Amino acid sequence: MLNDIKTRTAEAARKAGRNPDDITLIAVSKMQPLDRLDAVLAQGHRVFGENYVQEAAGKWPPRRQGVQLHMIGPLQSNKARAAADLFDAIHSLDRMSLAKKLAALDHIPDLFVQVNTGAEPQKAGIAPHDLAGFLAAIADLGLRPRGLMCIPPTDADPVPHFRMLRELRDANGLRDLSMGMSSDFEAAIAQGATHIRVGSAIFGARPPR
Numbered sequence: 001m002l003n004d005i006k007t008r009t010a011e012a013a014r015k016a017g018r019n020p021d022d023i024t025l026i027a028v029s030k031m032q033p034l035d036r037l038d039a040v041l042a043q044g045h046r047v048f049g050e051n052y053v054q055e056a057a058g059k060w061p062p063r064r065q066g067v068q069l070h071m072i073g074p075l076q077s078n079k080a081r082a083a084a085d086l087f088d089a090i091h092s093l094d095r096m097s098l099a100k101k102l103a104a105l106d107h108i109p110d111l112f113v114q115v116n117t118g119a120e121p122q123k124a125g126i127a128p129h130d131l132a133g134f135l136a137a138i139a140d141l142g143l144r145p146r147g148l149m150c151i152p153p154t155d156a157d158p159v160p161h162f163r164m165l166r167e168l169r170d171a172n173g174l175r176d177l178s179m180g181m182s183s184d185f186e187a188a189i190a191q192g193a194t195h196i197r198v199g200s201a202i203f204g205a206r207p208p209r
């Protein structure tokens with residue numbers, strides 16, 4: 001299934017007139033059985049995503065060599081240091097208190113600011129109209145994120161959300177776009193995604209938590 005997703009990623013890139021090498025496929029291994037994780041590692045894939053610091057700390061250290069690890073789930077401020085020690089990138093920078101914790105560390109991973117493109121009250125992320133102010137405020141702390149991340153509302157057409165994230169990226173002079181999951185990564189690539197986060201389409205359905 002990994003090879004199928006790689007093929008579809010490259011195809012979507014070509015259709016959009018983009019270089020497939022400009023798109024990073026993050027294999028989201030949260031809650032997956034270890035044998036599935038090891039099978040994807042054995043196929044040579046080296047970029048993975050996790051949602052929970054504790055789960056990732058339990059399974060990744062012995063497998064970490066040569067692997068690029070991305071934190072894509074909500075991050076509690078009291079786990080900022082543990083996350084910075086374990087992950088190469090954090091996609092869920094979504095509030096000032098977390099920015100302050102990260103800025104105080106001597107090693108800071110690559111950062112993506114999560115944007116709540118659907119303005120959903122229960123969902124994490126900076127409101128689109130607050131983004132410029134948030135970026136200015138964290139710049140004062142010395143934080144320069146490489147891009148933006150979004151999770152579109154479950155039942156909506158994701159394309160307007162991907163487009164909005166790209167426009168916000170361009171308006172704020174950032175580089176990367178973390179968007180697109182199993183069900184919509186090709187649409188995200190068409191809208192400029194540089195990092196797609198694909199879980200179940202690679203590993204199979206997740207067992208319930």
Ligand SMILES: *Cc1c(COP(=O)(O)O)cnc(C)c1O
Nearest residue numbers: 028072181182197198199200201
């Ligand atoms: C779980 C998760 C994914 C992967 O979801 P799939 O539908 O399994 O591809 C991507 N992004 C985030 C933020 C997630 O929590």
